[in-house]
Amino acid sequence: MAINWFKYSSPASFYFLAGKMIPIFVFAAVILLIAGLYVGFFVAPTDFQQGEAYRIIFIHVPAAWMSMFLYVVMAFWAGIGLAFNTRLSSMFATAIAPTGAMFTFIALWTGALWGKPMWGTWWVWDARLTSELILLFLYIGFMSLQAAIDDPRRADKAGAIIALVGVVNIPIIYFSVQWWNTLHQGASVSINQAPSMATTMLMGMLIMVLASWMYSIAVILKRARVIILERESHTAWVAELRKKGAEQ
């Protein structure tokens, strides 16, 4: 029997599926986070140039990757919601935004902490740093625009347009270090080249990336569940949940 995928595009069935999935992702996130931090702080060797200070890479790079990746996913679901008028896709986009904004902030903040001792400055207006800051403003713009419009369906549409317009910024962030002279160095890990990092350093970083993935999925599913309950509060199944909750 084929699985009916469209079944899970209904908010009601997705709500219960997400509820079952969250603990798995929370568990995976905790395990990977502990493993990643252990490798990062105790197993990975000291760097030949930067000494111990380079270890902030284990937070900085996963956060920066997630900030870009989550934006693309958010824009994708917002676009699907805009094109097909599917409620769950738009709710998903709304659920992704705060996590994406958080990772963008972490990337900028750890970058500043790293830049001061290594480069000699907290902040410079080079192409990489500036485009990442624009990404933070895009996330904040998306969230505040949605919050400013009372009708959720109209808020979804307006937000989707910001999200889609902002997608052009993602390749700019990614390729900024290749296209222009920047203070930020080039990519250590890329698709078409062997990574320019020692293996244990790379392992630690990749485990941290996986941990960030698991964390993001868990938090976004949780937030999507809350949004579903809010927006579907007029339906019979939510009313039934409420009744069950009141009885307990």
Added chain:
Amino acid sequence: MKTRHKRLAIIASAVTALGVASILVLNAFQSNLVFFFSPSQVAAKEVPIGKSFRIGGLVAEGSVQREDSSTTVRFAVTDTAQTIPVVYTGILPDLFREGKGVVAQGKMSAAGIFEADEVLAKHDENYMPPEAAEALEKAAKSQKASLVE
């Protein structure tokens, strides 16, 4: 064509158009988006005259001279083709080293010396333990030696 397919097509073409537009804009801005100029560009007088700008390159080997009584440092920035002398008073970042990347902000003096008021270190994307770096250096040296022979 269903309405929702039409909507998808409109969105897809709008995003594509926007992408093309931004490529064109970025292309037009190319020269204004540089964070720093190379010593060759400085030598070819491609830099803004009378205004503060940044130069970037490697600190030339053996060029760093510190004054004993102050924090004034003299060094040269090179891109192997051209070399520009720089003078700077202040504290240098930890990663400031001969043969490593540097970005300095300041003005050209009439004497052709770059007077920097900010010096930043630019490091590369390589991360490795010190032993590996040493081994690489040794290998490079022995290769050089064998080339000379």
